Amino acid sequence: SRSLNLAVIPGDGIGQEVVAEGLKVLSAVLPQDVKLETQDYDFGAKRYHATGETLTDADLAQLKRHDAILLGAIGDPSVPSGVLERGFLLKLRFAFDHHVNLRPSKLLPGVATPLAGQPEIDFVVVREGTEGPYTGNGGTIRKGTPHEVATEVSVNTAYGVERVVRDAFARAQARPRKKLTLVHKNNVLTFAGHLWTDIFNKVAQEFPEVATDYLHVDAATIFLVTQPERFDVIVTDNLFGDIITDLAAAVSGGIGVAASGNINPGREFPSMFEPVHGSAPDIAGQGKADPTATVLSVALLLRHLGYDAEADRIDAAVAADLTERADRPARSTSEIGDALASRVAG
Amino acid sequence: SRSLNLAVIPGDGIGQEVVAEGLKVLSAVLPQDVKLETQDYDFGAKRYHATGETLTDADLAQLKRHDAILLGAIGDPSVPSGVLERGFLLKLRFAFDHHVNLRPSKLLPGVATPLAGQPEIDFVVVREGTEGPYTGNGGTIRKGTPHEVATEVSVNTAYGVERVVRDAFARAQARPRKKLTLVHKNNVLTFAGHLWTDIFNKVAQEFPEVATDYLHVDAATIFLVTQPERFDVIVTDNLFGDIITDLAAAVSGGIGVAASGNINPGREFPSMFEPVHGSAPDIAGQGKADPTATVLSVALLLRHLGYDAEADRIDAAVAADLTERADRPARSTSEIGDALASRVAG
Ligand SMILES: CC(C)[C@H](C(=O)O)[C@@H](O)C(=O)O
Ligand SMILES: CC(C)[C@H](C(=O)O)[C@@H](O)C(=O)O
Numbered sequence: 289s290r291s292l293n294l295a296v297i298p299g300d301g302i303g304q305e306v307v308a309e310g311l312k313v314l315s316a317v318l319p320q321d322v323k324l325e326t327q328d329y330d331f332g333a334k335r336y337h338a339t340g341e342t343l344t345d346a347d348l349a350q351l352k353r354h355d356a357i358l359l360g361a362i363g364d365p366s367v368p369s370g371v372l373e374r375g376f377l378l379k380l381r382f383a384f385d386h387h388v389n390l391r392p393s394k395l396l397p398g399v400a401t402p403l404a405g406q407p408e409i410d411f412v413v414v415r416e417g418t419e420g421p422y423t424g425n426g427g428t429i430r431k432g433t434p435h436e437v438a439t440e441v442s443v444n445t446a447y448g449v450e451r452v453v454r455d456a457f458a459r460a461q462a463r464p465r466k467k468l469t470l471v472h473k474n475n476v477l478t479f480a481g482h483l484w485t486d487i488f489n490k491v492a493q494e495f496p497e498v499a500t501d502y503l504h505v506d507a508a509t510i511f512l513v514t515q516p517e518r519f520d521v522i523v524t525d526n527l528f529g530d531i532i533t534d535l536a537a538a539v540s541g542g543i544g545v546a547a548s549g550n551i552n553p554g555r556e557f558p559s560m561f562e563p564v565h566g567s568a569p570d571i572a573g574q575g576k577a578d579p580t581a582t583v584l585s586v587a588l589l590l591r592h593l594g595y596d597a598e599a600d601r602i603d604a605a606v607a608a609d610l611t612e613r614a615d616r617p618a619r620s621t622s623e624i625g626d627a628l629a630s631r632v633a634g
Numbered sequence: 635s636r637s638l639n640l641a642v643i644p645g646d647g648i649g650q651e652v653v654a655e656g657l658k659v660l661s662a663v664l665p666q667d668v669k670l671e672t673q674d675y676d677f678g679a680k681r682y683h684a685t686g687e688t689l690t691d692a693d694l695a696q697l698k699r700h701d702a703i704l705l706g707a708i709g710d711p712s713v714p715s716g717v718l719e720r721g722f723l724l725k726l727r728f729a730f731d732h733h734v735n736l737r738p739s740k741l742l743p744g745v746a747t748p749l750a751g752q753p754e755i756d757f758v759v760v761r762e763g764t765e766g767p768y769t770g771n772g773g774t775i776r777k778g779t780p781h782e783v784a785t786e787v788s789v790n791t792a793y794g795v796e797r798v799v800r801d802a803f804a805r806a807q808a809r810p811r812k813k814l815t816l817v818h819k820n821n822v823l824t825f826a827g828h829l830w831t832d833i834f835n836k837v838a839q840e841f842p843e844v845a846t847d848y849l850h851v852d853a854a855t856i857f858l859v860t861q862p863e864r865f866d867v868i869v870t871d872n873l874f875g876d877i878i879t880d881l882a883a884a885v886s887g888g889i890g891v892a893a894s895g896n897i898n899p900g901r902e903f904p905s906m907f908e909p910v911h912g913s914a915p916d917i918a919g920q921g922k923a924d925p926t927a928t929v930l931s932v933a934l935l936l937r938h939l940g941y942d943a944e945a946d947r948i949d950a951a952v953a954a955d956l957t958e959r960a961d962r963p964a965r966s967t968s969e970i971g972d973a974l975a976s977r978v979a980g
Contacts, residue, residue: 440767442785442786474716535855
């Protein structure tokens with residue numbers, strides 16, 4: 289019999305609530321012969337306040353033994369900005385070489401969008417996850433004085449860019465429309481921009497069926513609101529990917545339904561799956577959080593581990609649930625989880 | 635009698651056409667006693683191809699003698715990406731210390747927006763113009779090899795951040811709502827982020843009437859499409875400003891109506907005013923370009939030089955024209971210019 293050994297990191301704020309529903313749906317969808325084992329980890333603001341730790345080497349060694357990681361949300365106003373982000377989230381993405389940060393956007397019929405005319409939205413962003421301006425490279429001199437200088441260094445390597453570009457081409461090749469758009473700012477960030485553009489054009493030779501396109505990041509934000517249907521697969525750098533995926537989530541149903549995978553495609557390390565939204569401390573503990581993004585992250589997790597049929601069932605359940613929402617009274621976090629669990633089981 | 639000595643840079647693509655209308659409206663609005671002198675400069679793709687030059691020291695010395703600069707658009711597909719951007723546009727912004735890049739967004743009644751429900755949009759972005767990831771700092775090693783590394787260095791100084799933050803506070807203070815939002819990514823770009831945040835909080839003490847707010851750039855893109863009415867004045871870094879002002883233009887009537895000023899507030903150097911849109915070579919020479927963004931840039935130019943009443947008249951003319959567009963057949967570039975010129979004269 290098979291097994292799925294999962295590290296679960298509920299985290300802060302609404303993390304606990306949404307992760308509970310994610311696990312509920314996971315249990316309901318998994319075939320009987322798969323033994324699901326989960327282990328909870330207490331990372332986040334509480335542990336940081338108690339011990340000063342965000343993520344130790346011993347933690348990483350423990351996490352590494354799992355098949356995958358499911359994360360709720362990390363972050364709390366009581367912790368200075370950057371401490372948990374750099375000390376936990378980014379540390380984990382870098383330590384486990386999560387270089388493919390996968391963020392699908394699909395607007396389902398009937399789902400609310402801020403855009404007029406209910407456009408067709410169905411694309412996926414492949415965001416680089418281990419380079420660019422996210423490396424923490426840089427520094428500060430003369431801090432706090434009128435002569436302070438602070439730098440941030442975006443580091444981009446042929447190795448790092450090529451592997452994520454190749455992954456994106458393969459994903460585009462596997463989709464019906466077979467279109468890949470590179471998003472960068474190569475007219476201003478010319479060093480990194482040329483590296484990205486040259487590698488993109490080189491790898492394109494190996495995928496003659498994939499139609500390619502280039503957009504500056506500023507223009508991409510325009511098209512995301514005026515012509516989102518033009519996108520199929522987007523590949524982009526870590527920071528641009530951060531920005532455009534929040535915008536993409538906003539136009540395609542909101543961050544309540546935006547899922548993401550921090551993927552190590554070679555499976556040397558466990559991949560991590562998490563909703564795009566944050567810990568939302570203002571609504572924590574009230575049963576108001578929408579667990580859909582976490583449930584969709586569970587689908588990404590299953591697909592990564594080869595459980596494609598089960599992932600499809602979750603996607604279908606969410607689609608059916610979302611499509612019917614407009615006519616229904618609002619439900620609590622666990623009511624939504626129950627509805628999804630019963631759909632995938634049924 | 636007064637004089638206004640203007641450098642005019644039509645540039646590439648639709649630049650020529652839109653600048654002609656901008657000048658038409660400028661002539662119509664200026665008081666009789668103001669002597670308007672203009673001098674055309676041939677910067678752009680044509681000159682680059684002919685001479686290899688983008689902007690020489692001698693050019694800068696000539697431009698410096700004008701009161702202000704009106705630019706159409708620079709850029710052509712025949713020139714490699716980055717050459718004219720870095721070699722002309724950014725070189726000019728840096729050489730003339732255009733540290734306040736001003737980009738207002740206002741959605742007028744009846745104007746088309748991709749957003750549902752015709753939200754209230756009336757804010758201005760103060761984008762830093764001489765620092766951040768735009769400095770051209772960085773480099774490439776092992777170019778074209780599998781071991782290439784390309785870096786981009788964002789340079790941020792207390793001097794540079796404080797002056798633009800102070801400018802933004804003053805602008806917020808002068809507006810009815812008196813609200814200023816800092817947009818950055820201080821949880822990831824912690825060196826630059828702390829500098830921006832600390833200076834923002836320090837300068838805030840001097841403007842007790844201004845309500846302050848902070849948003850990460852990714853969250854800002856969400857609010858720009860879901861709650862654009864929450865913004866009054868935004869201050870942000872060069873790259874984030876580039877991205878969010880294109881998005882802001884898209885939601886508030888399109889880049890056909892988005893104006894910008896590259897301002898040197900101390901007037902040591904002439905400021906430059908330009909539409910946010912590019913040279914749109916696909917529609918160049920066909921009379922299809924909308925000159926409204928250029929006309930609104932002329933209004934910003936007039937306001938910068940102290941012609942507030944004239945700037946107000948242009949803004950009012952554009953507002954009236956835009957509001958009536960929905961019911962009218964499409965007009966050519968010069969028809970729109972004529973209509974605006976006759977409104978401001980009348
Ligand atoms: C919380 C933050 C570090 C993170 C990021 O910037 O990547 C978040 O915005 C995201 O998109 O997952
Ligand atoms: C053309 C380019 C250099 C420029 C920028 O990035 O600033 C443009 O996008 C703008 O916003 O004015």
